[in-house]
Amino acid sequence: MSDDSRPDADADLNAAALAYHETPRPGKTGVEITKPAATQRDLSLAYTPGVAEPVRRIHADAQAAYRYTNRGNLVAVITDGTAVLGLGNVGALAGKPVMEGKAVLFKRFADIDVFDIEVDAETPEAFIETVVRIAPTFGGINLEDLAAPHCFDVEQALIERLDIPVFHDDQHGTAIIIAAGLLNALELQGKALADARIVVLGAGAAGIASIKLLIELGADPQRILTVDRRGVIHSGRDDLNRHKAEIAVETDRRSLEDAFQDADVFIGLSGPDLVTRAMLAAMAPRPIVFALSNPVPEIRPEVAFEVRDDLIMATGRSDYPNQVNNVLGFPFIFRGALDVRASRINNAMCIAAVHALKDLTREPVPASVLEAYGLDALTRGPDYIIPKPLDPRLRDTVSAAVAKAAIASGVARA
Known part of the structure; x- marks a missing residue:
């Protein structure tokens, strides 16, 4: 701790x-x-009578609001x-x-x-x-x-x-950062997303959105087991709302312990200390654990690494490697959307953000980032599967990728 x-x-x-x-x-x-507001002329431009002209322009063309406000x-x-x-x-x-x-x-x-x-x-x-x-x-x-x-x-x-654009960050922002880190972790562990057995603990906004995005990226929905307070979300349950019903699978596994057996990936979006040593030990070789409950993870890294030395792990905390932090996404996703006056943030834009974040870890890390985090070196590996929040390259890299995807998918208006 x-x-x-x-x-x-x-x-x-x-x-x-x-x-x-x-x-x-x-x-x-x-x-x-x-704008200047020091003289009488400044005030006449800022308010009446000068302000009437941009009002007339916007009344004639709503898009002029982007030019004059x-x-x-x-x-x-x-x-x-x-x-x-x-x-x-x-x-x-x-x-x-x-x-x-x-x-x-x-x-x-x-x-x-x-x-x-x-x-x-x-x-x-x-x-x-x-x-x-x-x-x-x-x-x-x-x-x-x-x-x-x-x-x-x-x-x-x-x-x-x-x-x-309308964007629920607790859903899609979290999902984007998880997906970017997970794709890197799977590559490092020699595994493919399509083949991975994934356990998601927590069927709230972030959990369901993450599952949907991972499926968009190529995960097999039948290999994803989601667990809520009542156990595995399976197709035989009669207590599921329609959002949970969409992610239910046919399986004979019922408990969190059952779900962990031979799992390649665990994504925790739930509560503290819910994962036991035995559960972690039951995972497949070279497992990936995203224990994202904050401030106390589902299993603490120091405990996890006592059980498995073949593990890649991420948390939601800044004092461990691989922090899954939404600030890696939402500012730059909106920046890209606003820059091209997008009418919405669609799946193509979210996926572009995933790949931009994933690929940024392959690039040499600027000295300013190393200094900010007190590091001598940082390269893509088990302790660096997602960019650091203070990386100055995020704005240009992620925003540009999102803007390009908006243009390519036909939702940009500038």
Whole structure:
């Protein structure tokens, strides 16, 4: 266990986090003026009477909003507060610090402006209607911390009703980073995605989206066993919602222990310490374990490597190698989509992001990255299957790949 998982370290971190959010000015974001406002003429251009002319242009052609307003670089990060981090349904207002944090990441990594919006909505339909009504303000919508299963229906409804990108990062962002790291890990272990036996623990937003993306990339759906609180999701169960029913398979395996037998890959999106030494020992030779529960993984790396020395492992933590971190994806995916005024983020764009991330680990790592992480060297291998979040190449590499895929798939408008 690392030092930051001790109670005293947690207390110190909590106190520091509160001070960070409160002082010297509450919150983490603000609004800045991007044009001169020092003279009377400046003000007459910024507001009346000068502002009337761009109004007329936009009224005549809605696409002119991208030329005369900030719409083309403005994303809404929106939640209903029903699944905030690991804290659950804490409500819209309590989710605001997380939404502000997401805004910080958008700006820091991709220079995208964000309004964070917290919606008190009694039903998914009310939430959808709210987002639709405010959508003209934005060039893209990032859905955040929506509980499953309604998150799937909310996203799909908004995609169908809006002509700007709608992206639920807890689903697709997580899936993209997992897929990129997994493809590299499979190559290093001498295995093929199509042949891999995969166990996914957790059938929420991230789990189901990851399964669907891996199938798009070539995984065999019959070789993927998904496990929820009641065991393996199999076709004989009568308690499945339609989203779980889509990933159910015919199998006689019922428990998590059963699922682990001869598995090549484990992807954990569930809770702490749920994987035992015996489960890990039962996996196939050269296994891959993505234990992504945060802050405490499903099995800790120090425990896992005591059981298996032929293992490649990733977690969601920054203090272990191979951190699966959504910041590797969403800022640059939106950057690419906004740059070409995409009407949506489609599967082709997600797959392009996967391959861009996967391939970046094959390139020489810049000195600035080594310095930031206190490393002498870093090359593709068991401890480097996914780029580091502070790699400056991510913006150009991933954004360009996403933009090209948007153009090729016919959803770009610029």
